Each structure stands twice: as structure tokens, then as C-alpha cells.
Amino acid sequence: xxxxxxxxxxxxxxxxxxxxxxxxxxxxxxxxxxxxxxxxxxxxxxxxxxxxxxxxxxxxxxxxxxxxxxxxxxxxxxxxxxxxxxxxxxxxxxxxxxxxxxxxxxxxxxxxxxxxxxxxxxx
Amino acid sequence: xxxxxxxxxxxxxxxxxxxxxxxxxxxxxxxxxxxxxxxxxxxxxxxxxxxxxxxxxxxxxxxxxxxxxxxxxxxxxxxxxxxxxxxxxxxxxxxxxxxxxxxxxxxxxxxxxxxxxxxxxxxxxxxxxxxxxxxxxxxxxxxxxxxxxxxxxxxxxxxxxxxxxxxxxxxxxxxxxxxxxxxxxxxxxxxxxxxxxxxxxxxxxxxxxxxxxxxxxxxxxxxxxxxxxxxxxxxxxxxxxxxxxxxxxxxxxxxxxxxxxxxxxxxxxxxxxxxxxxxxxxxxxxxxxxxxxxxxxxxxxxxxxxxxxxxxxxxxxxxxxxxxxxxxxxxxxxxxxxxxxxxxxxxxxxxxxxxxxxxxxxxxxxxxxxxxxxx
Numbered sequence: 001x002x003x004x005x006x007x008x009x010x011x012x013x014x015x016x017x018x019x020x021x022x023x024x025x026x027x028x029x030x031x032x033x034x035x036x037x038x039x040x041x042x043x044x045x046x047x048x049x050x051x052x053x054x055x056x057x058x059x060x061x062x063x064x065x066x067x068x069x070x071x072x073x074x075x076x077x078x079x080x081x082x083x084x085x086x087x088x089x090x091x092x093x094x095x096x097x098x099x100x101x102x103x104x105x106x107x108x109x110x111x112x113x114x115x116x117x118x119x120x121x122x123x
Numbered sequence: 124x125x126x127x128x129x130x131x132x133x134x135x136x137x138x139x140x141x142x143x144x145x146x147x148x149x150x151x152x153x154x155x156x157x158x159x160x161x162x163x164x165x166x167x168x169x170x171x172x173x174x175x176x177x178x179x180x181x182x183x184x185x186x187x188x189x190x191x192x193x194x195x196x197x198x199x200x201x202x203x204x205x206x207x208x209x210x211x212x213x214x215x216x217x218x219x220x221x222x223x224x225x226x227x228x229x230x231x232x233x234x235x236x237x238x239x240x241x242x243x244x245x246x247x248x249x250x251x252x253x254x255x256x257x258x259x260x261x262x263x264x265x266x267x268x269x270x271x272x273x274x275x276x277x278x279x280x281x282x283x284x285x286x287x288x289x290x291x292x293x294x295x296x297x298x299x300x301x302x303x304x305x306x307x308x309x310x311x312x313x314x315x316x317x318x319x320x321x322x323x324x325x326x327x328x329x330x331x332x333x334x335x336x337x338x339x340x341x342x343x344x345x346x347x348x349x350x351x352x353x354x355x356x357x358x359x360x361x362x363x364x365x366x367x368x369x370x371x372x373x374x375x376x377x378x379x380x381x382x383x384x385x386x387x388x389x390x391x392x393x394x395x396x397x398x399x400x401x402x403x404x405x406x407x408x409x410x411x412x413x414x415x416x417x418x419x420x421x422x423x424x425x426x427x428x429x430x431x432x433x434x435x436x437x438x439x440x441x442x443x444x445x446x447x448x449x450x451x452x453x454x455x456x457x458x459x460x461x462x463x464x465x466x467x468x469x470x471x472x473x474x475x476x477x478x479x480x481x482x483x484x485x486x487x488x489x490x491x492x493x494x495x496x497x498x
Contacts, residue, residue: 079351083378085284089459092495097181099489101219102211104256107278108312108322111259122179 073120076113083107093122181213183492187223188283188460190485197477202230202239207249207281222251247335250303261311267336270304271324271345272297272360273391274376283487286387286406286423287452287466289479292431293400295441296393297343297362297372304328305338312349320349322358330366340365347376354380360393368436370396385410396436402429406454425466426451446472450479460487 081087084107091099100118103109109117187208194201205227212220225247230239252266269277276298279285310324323346330340342365347358355378362372372395379388385408392401404427410420431446452466461484468479 076351079354082380083354083356084278086456086459091489092491093179094182094493094495095184095489095491097179098184098211098213098219099186101181101213101256102221105219105221105254105262105264105310108310108324110312110314110320112314113320118179 069116070120070123073116073123076116077120080107080109080113080117090121096121182495183213184211185209185490185492186211186488188281188485188487190282190483192282192288192481192483192485194288195478195480197475197479200232204228204230205282217256219254219256220252221254223249225249245335247301259311260313261309264308264310265306267303267305267338268308268326269302270298270328270343271308271310271326272343272362272372273345273374273393274358274378274389275391276302279389281487282483282485283460283462286404286425286454286464287427287450288464288481288483289448289450289466289468291391291402291427292429292442292446292448293391293393293398293402296395296397296399297360297374299328299339299341300337301335303336303338304341305331305336315348318350318352320351322347322349343372352382354382362395368396370436372396396434398431398434398441400429400431402427421456423454423456424451425454442472444473446470448479452481460489461485 078087081103090096096118100109100114100121104111104114185208187206189206190204192203192205194203205225207223207225209223210221214220226244228241228244230241232238233240248267250266250268252264252268255263257263269280271277273293273296275291275294280302282288304326306326306328308324308326310322310326312320312322315321323344325342325344327342328338328340331338341362343360343362345358345360347356349356357377358375360372360374360376364370364372372393374391374393376391377389380386381388387406388404390401390403393399404425406423406425408420409422409424410416412419427448427450429448431442431448433442433445448468448470450466450468452464454462454464456462464481464483464485466481468481470477470479
């Protein structure tokens with residue numbers, strides 16, 4: 001009986017974590033959409049944060065933003081992928097899209113990191 | 124490899140096995156299913172923001188690795204060719220089917236014959252799983268999957284990834300008789316604060332006695348905190364057996380890559396009734412040496428210290444006696460995915476000390492199964 005409740009508790013905690021993260025992500029998205037929410041990528045370079053999806057897919061970033069996205073993408077690529085293996089070369093876009101989906105599951109890369117890395121690896 | 128084969132490992136887990144007939148197992152499965160259902164709800168609310176792969180259409184891939192590993196353990200040579208193909212089949216925008224198999228054999232000298240001769244080729248489906256990316260924070264996996272206990276089995280096992288070719292002594296702890304589980308799993312990673320990410324997984328495995336895809340009945344989870352700025356990840360694993368002695372296993376892991384250095388530090392500790400132990404590994408790229416940079420940036424030195432202690436249930440012990448193993452090695456990367464490795468290990472145990480020499484040539488391949496242009 002106790003074990004059953006333990007497992008239920010474990011799952012409930014995880015569900016709670018997931019929902020709290022969703023709520024936080026929404027709050028970040030709202031505030032960042034209302035005003036600019038740039039984050040320092042390196043030095044004075046800035047990149048969009050959680051709302052970068054819209055930026056990445058919907059609008060054409062200017063040169064400075066493009067450079068910041070690339071820098072941030074490379075940083076996240078080395079930080080996440082380099083935890084386990086050497087940095088692979090850039091693959092064609094469709095190959096990279098498959099690989100990143102696989103690694104998202106395997107390495108539990110966050111959604112945000114995945115998008116930055118995919119953009120960096122396919123540009 | 125230093126550890127027994129999956130088949131040998133499964134022999135340690137003999138004895139009475141309770142059948143998967145009680146309601147408890149189904150209740151656990153229901154909990155996982157419920158979590159999956161709940162996880163899908165926010166995905167609809169987040170709408171287009173959660174589309175996983177933007178405008179790039181992924182292509183099916185045949186990837187994997189191949190290697191030729193030569194080991195001299197106590198003077199006994201062992202030639203070990205291995206090929207591990209991995210098929211990735213993305214389906215739609217949220218699904219991916221992935222399966223990995225291993226084909227390996229041992230070449231050995233046969234008395235009265237010259238040269239080395241191969242035994243039967245061992246074939247094994249390491250995993251075959253269907254993943255559903257429910258939302259940005261959760262993926263649901265069903266099928267046969269690598270048991271997420273610790274970090275080595277899931278992340279570092281392929282020969283092209285590992286820094287030292289031998290398995291850690293504690294690898295079999297918590298991963299099941301064939302390194303994999305059969306059941307369902309939820310997992311994911313998300314940004315918990317601007318400073319750190321959380322990753323988690325919870326799983327349930329059912330009993331399977333079909334060799335070589337056998338699995339034990341257990342449930343467990345793993346959680347980790349990753350600090351990107353420090354490149355530090357720490358985490359822990361827990362597993363509760365639902366058969367035999369219904370024992371628990373737990374472990375801790377840490378990965379640190381100091382941002383200022385081309386250095387990888389990894390460590391893992393695991394404990395169960397079958398045994399306990401730890402390993403700690405460091406690998407350093409010589410890219411900071413100011414001369415012959417083309418050569419040195421491709422060169423990596425690695426070292427690992429590990430210990431194994433026989434568990435309280437000696438009948439199920441992975442190894443008969445306590446053991447200590449120190450290894451150091453050198454890797455040279457010709458190109459990405461193609462490397463040659465050599466390492467030396469000294470084994471200390473009550474059963475006798477010995478040297479282990481290993482040389483390996485490994486290659487990682489990627490073959491698209493379709494057009495690769497942007498669509």
C-alpha cells in the first residue's frame with residue numbers, strides 16, 4: 001500500500017513540476033512579448049529568450065539578431081551536446097531535424113535549447 | 124568488454140519471479156497513462172508555440188556505430204567486432220520511432236587451428252520505442268527502452284561516445300537483465316529558472332522472459348538538475364523492484380565540464396542488493412597546447428577510477444569479490460565520429476590482480492533514408 005502511494009506521490013510531484021514550468025513559461029512569454037526580453041548571449045550580444053520561436057519562424061531577424069541567435073545556438077549546442085559526446089559537424093537540415101528530435105528524447109534537451117540548436121545547426 | 128554479456132548478467136537474476144498478475148502493476152501503468160493524458164492537455168493550450176520541429180521536415184535516418192575492439196585481459200586476447208545500427212523514423216510533428224540493434228562476436232584462437240575464428244554472432248535489439256512528444260515538457264515513450272538508471276546506459280554506452288572502451292563495473296546495477304525495460308516511460312526537460320534546467324524520467328517495466336529481450340518488473344525514476352552556465356549536471360536515480368526480493372536500487376551521478384577548460388568530469392554511484400560501487404572519469408582534450416595544434420586538438424587523454432563492492436545478497440552479486448580498477452587511455456579523433464582509442468587498466472581484486480589493455484577503432488555513421496534538402 002505504502003509503495004503504491006509513494007509511486008503516486010512521485011508522479012504527482014512530477015506532474016506538478018511540469019505544470020509549474022508551463023505556468024512559468026507562459027508568464028515569461030507574456031512579459032517578453034509585451035516588451036523586449038533579450039538575454040545576454042555573449043558580452044553585449046542579445047538574443048530573444050523563450051519567445052524566440054516566434055522570432056525564429058515568423059519573422060526575419062536583422063543581422064545583429066541573427067548573429068546573436070547563432071552565438072546563442074552555438075553556446076547551447078556545446079553546452080548540451082558536449083555533455084556526452086564530441087561536437088558533430090553540421091548535417092543537412094532534414095537530417096539535423098531528425099537528430100535533434102532523437103536527442104530531445106534521449107538527452108532531455110529543453111524545448112528552447114532544441115530550437116536554438118536546430119537553428120544553429122541548420123543555418 | 125569488462126562486464127559480462129547481457130545473457131550472463133541475466134543469469135544473476137535467477138530465482139522465483141512473481142507473475143505480472145496483480146492489480147498493482149496495472150495501477151502503476153494507469154498512473155503513467157493518466158500522466159500522459161494530462162500532459163497532452165497543455166499541449167493543445169500552448170497551440171502553435173509547441174510545434175517541435177518548425178518548418179524543417181525531418182527525414183528517416185540510419186545511423187549508429189561500428190567498432191573493432193581488441194582487449195588483452197590477463198594476457199588473453201579478445202577481438203571484438205561490433206556494429207550497432209540505429210534507425211530513426213520521425214512520424215508527423217510529434218512522433219518518432221527509434222530502434223537500435225547490436226551485432227557482435229568474439230574472435231578467438233581455436234586449439235589446433237591457425238588464426239582467429241569467430242563464434243556465433245550475438246544479435247540483440249537493444250531498444251525499440253515509440254516516442255510521443257506530448258508537449259515541450261513531456262515525452263511519452265512506450266515499448267522497449269534503455270533503462271534510465273544513472274547516465275552510462277542511456278547516454279554513454281555507444282562505442283563512439285565512450286571515452287574508455289570498458290564498461291563501468293557497476294553498469295549492470297539498475298538497468299535490468301538486458302540493459303532495457305519493457306513498458307512505458309514519461310520523461311522531459313524544462314527550464315525551471317533562468318539559471319537551471321530540470322530533467323526527469325519515470326518508468327514502469329513489465330516482466331519479459333523472452334531472450335534476448337527479457338526484462339524485469341520494476342518501476343523507477345531519475346531526476347537531474349543542469350546548470351548551463353557552470354555546465355554542471357547532478358542527479359539521482361531510484362528503482363523499486365516488483366518481483367523476487369522487491370528490493371530497491373538507487374544512484375547518483377554528476378557531469379561537469381568547466382567552461383574554461385576542454386575537460387569532461389563524470390562520476391556515478393549506484394547501490395543495490397546485488398552490489399554497489401562508483402566510477403569517476405576525467406577526459407581532457409589537449410587543444411590548449413600551443414604547438415602542433417592540428418594534432419593535439421584531436422587528442423584526448425582519459426582516466427577512470429572505479430570500485431565495486433559485493434552486495435548484501437551475495438547470491439545475486441554481479442561479481443564474486445570486491446574489485447578495484449584504474450584505467451587511463453588516449454583517444455585520437457581523425458574526423459568527427461572516427462577515432463582510435465587505447466587504454467590500459469590495472470585490476471585489483473581478491474581473485475587476483477591483472478592488466479587490461481584495450482585498443483579500439485570506432486566509427487559513427489549517419490545515412491539519410493530520403494532527400495536531405497530543406498523542405
